[in-house]
Amino acid sequence: TANAQLSRVVGAAKNETPQSRTFIRGIQTVTLIPGDGIGPEISNAVMKIFEAAKAPIRWEERNVTAIRGPGGKWMIPPDAKESMDKNKIGLKGPLKTPIAAGHPSMNLLLRKTFDLYANVRPCVSIEGYQTPYTDVNLVTIRENTEGEYSGIEHVIVDGVVQSIKLITEQASKRIAEYAFEYARNNQRASVTAVHKANIMRMSDGLFLRKCREAAEKYKDVKFTEMYLDTVCLNMVQDPTQFDVLVMPNLYGDILSDLCAGLIGGLGVTPSGNIGANGVAIFESVHGTAPDIAGKDLANPTALLLSAVMMLRHMGLHGHAKKIETACFDTIRDRKVLTKDLGGNSKCSEFTEAICQRMKDMD
Amino acid sequence: MALYRVLSSSPNKPANALQSTLLNMQETIREPMVQDPTQFDVLVMPNLYGDILSDLCAGLIGGLGVTPSGNIGANGVAIFESVHGTAPDIAGKDLANPTALLLSAVMMLRHMGLHGHAKKIETACFDTIRDRKVLTKDLGGNSKCSEFTEAICQRMKDMD
Secondary structure, eight states, X not given: OHHHHHHHHHHHHHTOOSSOOOOOSSOEEEEEEOOSTTHHHHHHHHHHHHHXXXXXXXXXXXXXXXXXOTTSOEEOOHHXXXXXXXXXXXXXXXXXXXXXXXXXXXXXXXXXXXXXEEXXXXXXOOTTSOOSOOSOEEEEEEEOSSEEEEEEEEEEETTEEEEEEEOOHHHHHHHHHHHHHHHHHTTOOEEEEEEOTTTSTTHHHHHHHHHHHHHHHOXXXXXXXXXXXXXXHHHHHOGGGOOEEEEOHHHHXXXXXXXXXXXXOTTSOXXXXXXXXXXXXXXXXXXXXXXXXXXXXXXXXXXXXXXHHXXXXXXXXXXXXXXXXXXXXHHHHTSSOOGGGTOOOOHHHHHHHHHHHHHHHO | OOEEEEOOOOTTSOTXXXXXXXXXXOOOOSSSTTTXXXXXXXXXXXXXXXXXXXXXXXXXXXXXXXXXXXXXXXGGOEEEOOOSOOOTTTTTTTOOOOHHHHHHHHHHHHHTTOHHHHHHHHHHHHHHHHHTSSOOGGGTOOOOHHHHHXXXXXXXXXXX
């Protein structure tokens, strides 16, 4: 829509970053975690496209497969942690879910290691990849450290289990302020807090209160509140009414996937995780697709759009716009598409088509 | 996006076997509820998830104004209900859409084993909506509640 394009153009013109950091002029080093399965090939696609776009990014590849540290505790390899701590910005492909590996999920480990408290997913309809919904342009911001996924469960008596939903003032305040900051920096008009404070008066009530307090500090951004079930009901009927949505962990887990479904699924949805100390890891959230790994069939769009999100986070709006436009134009054109997008081109052909468009832009 | 739900159920099939037909929908692909709800049948879940999913699915077929609901209790108690609001702004003006309550009542008939009557009423209701001649405002028409009701009654008289 005109609005979506306008906010992107304005974003590019204003050249603001969501975090108030100044980046040194010149080449920025970013930690790249290719991941498993199709991870390496889609990472290669992104690197190729970035090169064709002449993006000032240098990639530092790292593996995050868990290792046992001193004392037997599972941790990410020290060189990966060191790289992220130094570079602050990371791009990550899909990771295998370890079933019998003995160590916890890598995503969980990364989240804990870098205190990745906000999961941000912009969901924008992609022209050329039709879904039953058009003109979707919203952002889900999910609190990612506590809530219903606190992991605190206990058996009261046999057959009766309790699960603790943990909501803290600190985490709620942090996510609420991030949401408003994001809205302001990305020229979004409104932030909606999604909750069930009518039922969960104390937990969601606390969360909501912190959102209201944050709203007071960002009067330039409109603030609304909506019950989760009402959001879902309205989301499937008219998603265009939504803008930025902020919510606790479980609701965010659900809504972020729901919204990804509206625009075409996890294969085309970007995602960013914001952590403490300026760390941010952008990632594709689809699986490793082992059945097509290594066959040059994968669709790099999700990782590419996550990388575009990363560029915007870093203030590199010009390059972000260029790459994003080339990607969307290629999809809209419908001549060179990977299988999941409805075509029968190879990953490398799709990548090449995007690179060619950018060369033509220059 | 226009969605019509065709309930295919006979006395031999369980009352909650649904087939959703989505009209005017472009290509659907794999993946979840919003992309291909037809892949789902009966879903059972704990309280919160049900709160969310039941409203989400109501949204897929047109919202709370056309969605039936039943609550099953202990000791054979069952209460069927429309789950939309009281709509005070149109109350008493003969503008309301009775579909949700009617379909809940149909659900009630099935629960009571009165499948023949359930089928008759449901068919009359769906045929009236499909016909698109007499519809309440929320369904896209400008008929009164009483006119919509009369149209359904008339269809049933014609069936006999």
